[in-house]
Amino acid sequence: MSCNRLLHILLLISAGAHSGICCRNSKRxxxxxxxxxxxxxxxxxxxxxxxxxxxxxxxxxxxxxxxxxxxxxxxxxxxxxxxxxxxxxxxxxxxxxxxxxxxxxxxxxxxxxxxxxxxxxxxxxxxxxxxxxxxxxxxxxxxxxxxxxxxxxxxxxxxxxxxxxxxxxxxxxxxxxxxxxxxxxxxxxxxxxxxxxxxLPLERSHVRNCIIDEMKRRNLNEGENFIQEVLKELLWFPEVEQLYSTSGCKKIAHKLALAKDEL
Missing domain, CATH: 3.40.50.300 (P-loop containing nucleotide triphosphate hydrolases)
Known part of the structure; x- marks a missing residue:
């Protein structure tokens, strides 16, 4: 299906949806x-x-x-x-x-x-x-x-x-x-x-708190060694000091799952 045809269909669907809202909605x-x-x-x-x-x-x-x-x-x-x-x-x-x-x-x-x-x-x-x-x-x-x-x-x-x-x-x-x-x-x-x-970019202590939050959400009772393993899976900057996480808390859930599978 061509882009023009698809966009035309989407516009018709959108107009229909708006019409439905107007017709169903009796509020001011x-x-x-x-x-x-x-x-x-x-x-x-x-x-x-x-x-x-x-x-x-x-x-x-x-x-x-x-x-x-x-x-x-x-x-x-x-x-x-x-x-x-x-x-x-x-x-x-x-x-x-x-x-x-x-x-x-x-x-x-x-x-x-x-x-x-x-x-x-x-x-x-x-x-x-x-x-x-x-x-x-x-x-x-x-x-x-x-x-x-x-x-x-x-x-x-x-x-x-x-x-x-x-x-x-x-x-x-x-x-x-x-x-x-x-x-x-x-x-x-x-x-x-x-x-x-x-x-602001997140420091190690902040990311650690995100890991703990995710562990609570999953009802995990792993200790500090597990938390440190998850932290090791993340990337940090600057390269030498490694003060801040390059991905903040975004990849915590994935890295935590990987660490759990390796236990």
Whole structure:
């Protein structure tokens, strides 16, 4: 099947899905399902402080930004967060943490949307089509729930021009074509706007805490020797001092499984 034919089909499916949402949804424009919004600032703070390791700059900034925005019934503009940093440092992890503390269904909520350029914007010659699709997707989903969350991963790989369609949604306008975007959250991984939130490379002690977390999740009771074996399987930099993990906590689950198989 040609790319043009496939994109045409996807557009028809997308339009049909949007039509279905509009027809099935009898709520006011922008009104979310109250049972799906479950935000608890104390639980969110606990998760940031106890599950995110080695990112002391991130915790207070993200906690205050998200809590202030979500608790405000009439914010002046959408919340726009920008996460920068090394692979495995926790950018995606914190994004999912926001969703899991804001929505009852967490990452599976119909109000949580994540875009990856390798999946959603693969063909640079289709920029015009992608822009139309993205504009329509965001507009219709925010019209369905003003508290929607949109994550844009690997911003540096998204074809130039696609993100231009977001400009009308990110400002202080009360309405954009009758839809209020001020309660919406946009999170960009690798680009910046309201809050510049740097993610630091993780030290050995931080990665060790991630290993312990993963062991608890799997109900493993191995001792310190096992933890050290997992640490040895990871790559570190600088080459001599080996102070920081090149992959943060991203490969912990895989390396832990390998170490367990070798016991």
């Amino acid at each position: 424009i922008g009104q979310c399902d109250d049972e799906e919004i479950i935000f608890n600032s104390s639980a969110f703070k606990w998760d940031l402080e106890n599950k995110l390791h080695g990112q002391h700059l991130v915790v207070p900034t993200v906690y205050k930004a998200v809590t202030d925005h979500v608790s405000n019934p009439n914010p002046s503009k959408p919340l726009v967060l920008s996460f920068h940093g090394w692979t495995g440092g926790g950018k995606s992890f914190v994004s999912r943490m926001i969703a899991n503390n804001l929505f009852k269904k967490g990452e599976h909520s119909p109000y949580f949307h994540q875009f990856n350029p390798n999946i959603h914007f693969r063909h640079k010659d289709k920029t015009g089509v992608y822009k139309d699709q993205l504009h329509s997707w965001i507009y219709h989903n925010v019209s369905n729930c003003a508290r929607s969350v949109f994550i844009f991963d690997e911003m540096d790989h998204i074809p130039e021009g696609i993100m231009d369609v977001l400009a009308p949604f990110l400002g202080h306008s009360v309405h954009v074509d009758r839809v209020d975007f001020r309660k919406t959250i946009f999170i960009f991984l690798r680009n910046l706007i309201d809050h510049f939130v740097p993610f």
